Amino acid sequence: MARPSYRILVLNSCRKWIGEAAHSFDLCRQLQRRGHQVILGCRRGYALEEAALREGLRPLSLHFGSRFSPWRDGADLLTIRQAVRQERIQIVHCHRGKDHWLAAVCRALFSLRIGLARTRHVVTPAKGHPFNRWLFGHATDALISVSEAVQNGMGPLLNLIPAGRSCVIHSAVDAERFNPAFRSEARRAESGAGQGELLIGLIGRLQNIKGQRVFLEAARNLAAEFPNTKFLLAGRSSGHKAQRLRARAVEYGIGGRVVVLDYQDDLPGLTAGLDVGVVASLGSEGSSRVLLEYLASGVPVVATRVGGIPELLEGGRLGLLVQPNDAQSLAEGIAALLKDPDRRARLAREGRAAAMQRHSFDRWIGEIEAVYQSILPVNAER
Numbered sequence: 001m002a003r004p005s006y007r008i009l010v011l012n013s014c015r016k017w018i019g020e021a022a023h024s025f026d027l028c029r030q031l032q033r034r035g036h037q038v039i040l041g042c043r044r045g046y047a048l049e050e051a052a053l054r055e056g057l058r059p060l061s062l063h064f065g066s067r068f069s070p071w072r073d074g075a076d077l078l079t080i081r082q083a084v085r086q087e088r089i090q091i092v093h094c095h096r097g098k099d100h101w102l103a104a105v106c107r108a109l110f111s112l113r114i115g116l117a118r119t120r121h122v123v124t125p126a127k128g129h130p131f132n133r134w135l136f137g138h139a140t141d142a143l144i145s146v147s148e149a150v151q152n153g154m155g156p157l158l159n160l161i162p163a164g165r166s167c168v169i170h171s172a173v174d175a176e177r178f179n180p181a182f183r184s185e186a187r188r189a190e191s192g193a194g195q196g197e198l199l200i201g202l203i204g205r206l207q208n209i210k211g212q213r214v215f216l217e218a219a220r221n222l223a224a225e226f227p228n229t230k231f232l233l234a235g236r237s238s239g240h241k242a243q244r245l246r247a248r249a250v251e252y253g254i255g256g257r258v259v260v261l262d263y264q265d266d267l268p269g270l271t272a273g274l275d276v277g278v279v280a281s282l283g284s285e286g287s288s289r290v291l292l293e294y295l296a297s298g299v300p301v302v303a304t305r306v307g308g309i310p311e312l313l314e315g316g317r318l319g320l321l322v323q324p325n326d327a328q329s330l331a332e333g334i335a336a337l338l339k340d341p342d343r344r345a346r347l348a349r350e351g352r353a354a355a356m357q358r359h360s361f362d363r364w365i366g367e368i369e370a371v372y373q374s375i376l377p378v379n380a381e382r
Contacts, residue, residue: 005035006372008091009083011099012040013064017047017236018205019289020121023146023171024048024095028057030172030365039083041099064098073102080106084114091372093117104139115375119144119169121286123153123307136160141375144169144368147308150286167371170312172364173292175356180298180348183272191232191273192259198229200334201274203267203290204281206237211280211304212245217327218280218334220252226338234261234270272297275344276337279303282324288312292359295319295351300344302333318351 008031012024025048028040041060042048052059060083063072080102083089092107092114094100100118107114118140126132136143137160145151145168151158158166185195193199200219204210212233219231231254233245242260249258264270271277277294278301279285285307292312294301301319303309313319320336322329337344357363 003035003369004373005037006091006369006376007037007087007089008093008372009039009041009060009080009087009089010093010095011042011062011080011103012048012095013043013062013098014048014096015043015046017051019287020095021048021051022289023119023121023287025051025055025057026172026174026361027093027365027368028052029055030361031368032057034365034369037087039087039089041080041083062099064102066098076102077106077109081110081112084112089114090376091115091117093119093372095119095121100140101135104135108139113377115141115372115377117142117144117371117375119146120150120154121146123147123149123284123286125153125155126157128156132157133160141165142167142371144371146171146287147311149308149311164374167367169364169367169371170308170359171287171289171292172361173289173296173355173359175296175352175360178268178271178293178296178355180272180352182268182297184269187266187269188273191234191261191270192230193273194230196228198226198275198338199232199273200229200276200278200338201232201234201270202278202280203232203271203293204235204279206233206235206241206245209282209284210235211282211324213248214282214325214327214330215278215280216245216248216252216254216258218331219249219258220254221327221331222334222338223254223257225335229257229338231258232261232274233258234264236263267293268297271299274299276334277301278330278334279309280324280330281306281309283307285309291319292355295359296355298348298352300337300347301351302330302337304330314354318354319347 039058043064044061062076065072143166277299304324305321320333322333
């Protein structure tokens with residue numbers, strides 16, 4: 001029996017290329033691959049729109065202003081209404097507060113027969129004011145959280161959502177793109193690892209919340225005991241963050257052991273070349289895209305116990321969990337893996353298996369399709 005196909009408008013108002021932007025981008029590509037008609041509504045002139053155009057997705061260009069603006073928000077409402085009616089959209093799937101509010105108001109104001117879903121990505125507690133009680137309790141058909149930690153952040157608002165309309169769907173990873181097969185000595189050498197050296201890496205945006213400073217402090221603590229190691233920081237940055245991190249490494253006396261790279265196009269090769277992958281985030285992390293990429297690449301993980309990370313690592317079965325903002329705890333976790341190659345190999349195997357089985361695109365999209373089916377308006381035109 002053929003799967004039903006839907007006409008879906010995915011909305012994400014983010015400006016930067018962050019995890020939830022990539023999440024929405026992957027969602028559109030995978031839905032399209034499974035035969036659905038998909039439009040991606042995104043902020044005009046920013047990273048998500050650029051990615052959509054580059055990959056041949058259908059973008060819907062919107063203002064998505066950060067603040068309330070009668071003119072800009074009104075124009076977005078009309079654009080969304082037009083798209084819904086012209087494209088006979090059945091499902092609108094929102095990912096941030098701005099696009100969620102616009103979609104909810106648009107449906108109410110213009111009596112649109114659509115199902116409205118929201119994926120929530122942040123662990124920040126939701127405020128229980130009357131506007132949010134209306135938004136989640138009356139204007140939203142289904143709430144998807146990317147982790148139990150995110151769902152718990154809803155607090156009492158969760159009780160307002162109809163039974164069976166709230167669920168946790170963990171994120172997916174491209175286990176073909178992120179694969180141990182892409183590990184190569186040539187790529188490792190480009191990342192600073194010499195023959196026989198171990199490479200410890202933290203990949204992620206160069207910003208304070210990702211814990212690069214704590215990682216460098218941990219590297220300083222480890223350097224003398226493990227002389228055959230190199231430490232890698234890689235990620236998108238703005239301003240002089242990479243330069244400041246290099247200067248801090250020199251200040252710590254480990255400048256020759258630390259490599260700081262700007263964003264790399266060959267992320268699969270960079271990731272697979274690590275011997276230990278680190279997530280040193282200080283907070284947030286409703287999910288963690290890079291953690292899943294480590295697992296898929298067969299890289300053993302040391303990660304901080306924040307947000308949804310413990311869920312992804314199954315409480316520590318798939319990787320070591322340490323306290324956030326604690327360089328000594330992070331150093332001890334890394335050291336435990338450096339001293340135990342058998343443990344590293346076991347975590348690499350089990351992490352790769354978990355990525356393929358529990359975080360596959362097919363599993364992820366199948367669960368989202370089930371949500372769409374549950375909120376499809378009865379009289380929606382097929």
